[in-house]
Amino acid sequence: MxxxxxxxxxxxxxxxxxxxxxxxxxxxxxxxxxxxxxxxxxxxxxxxxxxxxxxxxxxxxxxxxxxxxxxxxxxxxxxxxxxxxxxxxxxxxxxxxxxxxxxxxxxxxxxxxxxxxxxxxxxxxxxxxxxxxxxxxxxxxxxxxxxxxxxxxxxxxxxxxxxxxxxxxxxxxxDALSAVSGSGPAYAFYLAEAMAAAGIGLGLDAGLSELIARETVAGAGFMLAEEGADAAALRRAVTSPNGTTQSALETFEELGLPHTIAEGARAATARAAEITRELAGPASS
The missing domain is CATH 3.40.50.720 (NAD(P)-binding Rossmann-like Domain)
Known part of the structure; x- marks a missing residue:
């Protein structure tokens, strides 16, 4: 082929x-x-x-x-x-x-x-x-x-x-792969939306906040696409001890962001299986 x-x-x-x-x-x-x-x-x-x-x-x-x-x-x-x-x-x-x-x-x-x-x-x-x-x-x-x-x-x-x-x-x-990569671009876009909203909440102009959020997510994606890139290592390189980024990441952890993402992926996987059963009809029950 x-x-x-x-x-x-x-x-x-x-x-x-x-x-x-x-x-x-x-x-x-x-x-x-x-x-x-x-x-x-x-x-x-x-x-x-x-x-x-x-x-x-x-x-x-x-x-x-x-x-x-x-x-x-x-x-x-x-x-x-x-x-x-x-x-x-x-x-x-x-x-x-x-x-x-x-x-x-x-x-x-x-x-x-x-x-x-x-x-x-x-x-x-x-x-x-x-x-x-x-x-x-x-x-x-x-x-x-x-x-x-x-x-x-x-x-x-x-x-x-x-x-x-x-x-x-x-x-x-x-279904598991789809929950990460198939739906994943929407997760990244959702993150960019949330970052832009956070910037607006902190007093930035809406247009400026949307621009910097969009370009930041896109730029981070380019860094992840480099040969040998490791997400955890890239995160650590940006996170200075006791600095602003560490404070933000600790807040994400305290609020359960990793768990929320995992639960969202599980929900996507479960919905895919449910749709498969619906399409297959009574014989799949």
Whole structure:
């Protein structure tokens, strides 16, 4: 599944996750002429054509758009909402080439659910990306379906690598990974919002406070991205004994911030498992 010159990729659904992967791959040199995307609205299809130069079809105007998109596709990336993944897999099952690989980026939809909707033997890989993939700074997990062997997984890794760091994990760890990396960008944005609000509370101009909070979080992210970076070591380097930063961090500890973050991640994991059960129906109860 390497991005060879003749490889064709179909993105079915182009919400934030699929668009992030699409943007990352195109930025790394993928030929847009080899990409087809399907979305519901004609306006959105036009936007994708203009922004990326890819073929884009609107299912709202063409009931056969998904079928047409996958007929010659070597890789089909499913990126609609979780509730629509299994119906979409059923819709395209008979049109897929036997050699095509189906890659799902949907949360909470298991490999078994997708495989059950496709023809027997169709290769399925489950991935959990995050939105920084559009900048080539994402985290993208890959988990093997029943017919996705080591060679196919390596090819999946090669395909997704331009969008960020690719990690291979067993499927039972996907929800935990999603709670950290999938939801994680929102945690960082939430931190920036809270820092800006704190600055305003201390008397800073709102625009200035938002700017410095945003740039501080982004700058710290760049430091963490340096080779060999260690979050704890970076934190200690900024924290002078008995200084202002130490005072702030001790307050965070006293108020239970690490516990709050851990509980939030656990809540995200539990909700993902709950959604999986809801999508699977009574048989999963």
């Amino acid at each position: 390497t991005t060879q010159p003749s490889q064709r990729i179909a993105f079915l659904g182009c919400g934030s996750m699929n668009e992030s992967i699409l943007a990352g791959l195109l930025a790394a040199g993928l030929d847009p002429a080899l990409v087809t995307a399907t979305v519901r609205r004609a306006e959105r299809a036009g936007e994708l054509r203009e922004r990326y130069g890819v073929h884009a079809r609107a299912t709202g105007d063409d009931d056969g758009a998904n079928i047409a998109a996958v007929l010659d596709a070597d890789v089909v990336i499913l990126g609609v909402k979780p509730v629509g993944i299994v119906p979409l897999a059923r819709e395209i099952a008979s049109a897929l080439k036997p050699s095509a690989v189906v890659l799902s980026v949907a949360a909470a939809v298991s490999i078994a659910m997708i495989e059950g909707a496709l023809r027997e033997g169709q290769a399925v890989i489950r991935s959990m990306p995050n939105t920084p993939s559009r900048l080539g700074r994402g985290v993208l997990s890959i988990s093997a379906g029943s017919t996705a062997g080591p060679e196919l997984m390596e090819r999946a890794r090669d395909l997704l690598r331009p969008a960020g760091t690719v990690v291979e994990i067993p499927e039972h760890q996907v």
